[in-house]
Amino acid sequence: MLELSILGFLFEESLHGYEVKARIQGLSGHIRPVSDGALYPAISRLVKAGLVEQHTEPGSGAAPRRILSLTEAGRTELLARLRHPKEAEITDGQRFFTLLAFLHHLPDRAEQAAVLRRRQTFLNIPASFFYRDGEPIRAEDAPDLFRQGMLRIARATGAEEKKWLAEAIGSLEG
Amino acid sequence: MLELSILGFLFEESLHGYEVKARIQGLSGHIRPVSDGALYPAISRLVKAGLVEQHTEPGSGAAPRRILSLTEAGRTELLARLRHPKEAEITDGQRFFTLLAFLHHLPDRAEQAAVLRRRQTFLNIPASFFYRDGEPIRAEDAPDLFRQGMLRIARATGAEEKKWLAEAIGSLEG
């Protein structure tokens, strides 16, 4: 997921690691800090895989910057990951959001719509949260205040997301 | 997080691993499957730490069941984890939800409210998602359709959650 974010930001322009980190933070607010111990190894993996190239430039004071650029293989790889997300990237809201953040890089509107449709299909299966005897539980039937809250919040989120998905798919295909 | 779920379900009644798995699945719908490779090692850790006891019973056909029960230390530990969540459990919606699912086990309403207040405080800091020059971006200003969607959905979720938190805290304290 970190790798996708790095590829996504580098698709737009070349950046050094520290700046990539700042962009990722800006994207997720303060929800989840990006640690150096995750970022730099992730960059190294991408370099080793031939998806990213580095060259050094003097830093603005401080240590010299390693400017990162996507290789042609890197561009292809990003587009492939956006086009064919793994199941967990459709299913898990957190990961789907990361996907959404870079989906505008896909050149084909039909392909963008196809990804949104997968999420739409997924959201229409469940109702989500708490099944008793295989049946989803209504918020009023939840056993306590806190599970009632979980249901209310989950429903509200799902509703807004479905609304947006329908609109977005419409505008991409219409 | 898996450990918290296991402790949470065992607080109510003794269960075997397979049943714990089923309960966790029921809680999160099909969003995130629980793998055996995560579940059984997690149980082993809890047993080794003295939080969970096992005894064997014949299974319903199939392999014999290992019935798991919370020890006194296990009960204390669960309550402590609910009372004093780590920062990430307040910050990360996924983890906070796991917390919520078992918060009714805390015997003191004031302590329950205190946990909700921490989440409330966190949600009031940001507006969330996308900062440009340190300022949060409005949905209409988002650079593309997909980031507009992210903002819309994030706002809707946040709004409903804040509404519920205010109500719930009111009813716990009033």
Added chain:
DNA sequence: GCTAGCATGTAAACGGTTACATGATTAG
């Protein structure tokens, strides 16, 4: 005879967190 569900586990690999390590510049 085969598949699905019940029931338990191990081992390798992977990705992320936390802590450690270094060092320069700029603003208070």
Added chain:
DNA sequence: CTAATCATGTAACCGTTTACATGCTAGC
């Protein structure tokens, strides 16, 4: 002179995923 920001990295640890491994019973 001291803290914050810029800038990069490594190493130990931890929990999860994925794949492997076993075996019984019930229903088609």
